[in-house]
Amino acid sequence: MLVLGLETSCDETAAAVVADGVDVLSNVVASQYELHEEYGGVVPEIASRAHVERLLPVLRRAVSQAGVSLGDIGAVAVGHRPGLIGSLLVGVSAAKALAWSLGVPLVGVDHVHAHLDAGWLRVPAAGTSSRARAGASHDAALDPSAAFPALGLVISGGHTVLYRLDSRTELSRLGSTIDDAVGEAYDKAAMILGLGHPGGPRLDALAATGNDRAVSFPTSRLAPDSLDFSFSGLKTAMLYRVRGIPGQPVPAPLDDASRADLAASFQRAAIGVLMLKVERAIEHLAARGAPPRTLIIGGGVSANSRLRRDASTLAARRGLRLVVPPMSLCTDNAAMIAGLGHALLEQGRASTLALAAEPTTGV
Ligand code: KG4
Numbered sequence: 550m551l552v553l554g555l556e557t558s559c560d561e562t563a564a565a566v567v568a569d570g571v572d573v574l575s576n577v578v579a580s581q582y583e584l585h586e587e588y589g590g591v592v593p594e595i596a597s598r599a600h601v602e603r604l605l606p607v608l609r610r611a612v613s614q615a616g617v618s619l620g621d622i623g624a625v626a627v628g629h630r631p632g633l634i635g636s637l638l639v640g641v642s643a644a645k646a647l648a649w650s651l652g653v654p655l656v657g658v659d660h661v662h663a664h665l666d667a668g669w670l671r672v673p674a675a676g677t678s679s680r681a682r683a684g685a686s687h688d689a690a691l692d693p694s695a696a697f698p699a700l701g702l703v704i705s706g707g708h709t710v711l712y713r714l715d716s717r718t719e720l721s722r723l724g725s726t727i728d729d730a731v732g733e734a735y736d737k738a739a740m741i742l743g744l745g746h747p748g749g750p751r752l753d754a755l756a757a758t759g760n761d762r763a764v765s766f767p768t769s770r771l772a773p774d775s776l777d778f779s780f781s782g783l784k785t786a787m788l789y790r791v792r793g794i795p796g797q798p799v800p801a802p803l804d805d806a807s808r809a810d811l812a813a814s815f816q817r818a819a820i821g822v823l824m825l826k827v828e829r830a831i832e833h834l835a836a837r838g839a840p841p842r843t844l845i846i847g848g849g850v851s852a853n854s855r856l857r858r859d860a861s862t863l864a865a866r867r868g869l870r871l872v873v874p875p876m877s878l879c880t881d882n883a884a885m886i887a888g889l890g891h892a893l894l895e896q897g898r899a900s901t902l903a904l905a906a907e908p909t910t911g912v
């Protein structure tokens with residue numbers, strides 16, 4: 550079955566067509582970055598207006614790039630929470646109208662949960678037509694059947710959360726950030742270093758050229774058994790390093806080498822604490838008789854080079870399978886919405902036309 554996914558929770562207008570909950574036939578994302586740049590953050594009213602203008606062109610492109618027509622669509626999935634309420638309403642209203650007019654099921658999908666599902670999706674190899682790829686036999690490496698129980702980690706601009714997953718669709722929260730999300734800390738650190746937007750990927754690239762032990766940044770472990778996170782101290786430490794501690798002499802302006810060292814040292818601290826909490830969560834689940842078989846990571850920061858490397862080392866050492874999204878599906882997209890929507894529909898969890906947009910996550 551072909552599921553059309555729509556995603557408008559924040560500042561990306563996205564539509565995608567996914568076959569059988571696995572094969573991504575198209576994945577169109579229109580970023581609104583240029584509209585919000587001068588304000589230094591997403592302006593909700595501007596975001597929702599831009600979604601209204603962009604959703605239909607993005608949707609049409611997703612359907613045509615998939616090589617299908619609207620009549621082939623078997624269900625419509627939409628990210629209905631969490632997010633900016635005005636932005637969510639655009640996608641939810643469009644999805645309802647489309648599902649009703651096509652006479653197909655509608656399914657509401659939690660955006661945070663969907664980030665954890667992106668790792669099961671398969672994107673076409675360059676040069677392969679999406680339809681040819683959809684007909685290919687199932688890739689054993691992507692088979693979720695023996696993957697659970699699993700430990701899930703969502704690391705994005707808005708969320709940093711650990712979950713226990715018992716299937717693609719059943720999960721329970723183990724811990725989350727008590728202040729900033731890790732992606733937010735990356736974006737703020739990048740701003741302090743003068744790297745501009747997009748902060749996370751730029752800091753990641755710069756870190757590759759620096760010495761990660763040049764500066765000792767604090768990491769917040771919280772209580773010895775805590776599975777929560779805190780990133781505000783790390784961000785403040787970067788601020789003090791660059792701009793100086795209030796009341797003390799102002800440090801010399803950064804040169805390129807010290808900027809790279811700060812980026813590398815920040816990255817070591819940020820990813821280090823994520824890995825520490827993953828280890829703790831593995832112990833936590835093992836102590837409760839459910840040692841995880843798989844480590845599933847999703848969200849924008851899962852594109853980070855050090856995160857992918859360190860998670861792969863950790864998973865190998867602990868005998869876990871690692872599932873991370875393809876690079877194109879780490880940040881916000883609608884393919885993950887369609888993929889999880891398919892899994893929910895297989896369990897009969899379609900939504901009604903009363904589906905509401907909700908500002909907070911339900912998982
Ligand atoms: O998942 P996402 O697109 O949006 C939310 O749901 O929040 O995540 C965006 C976040 C941003 O904070 C961005 O800086 C971060 O993911 N990000 C990265 C990298 N690529 C994206 N952070 C660190 N390293 C990267 N390579």
Ligand code: ZN
Pocket residue numbers: 660664705706848849880881
């Ligand atoms: Zn997201």
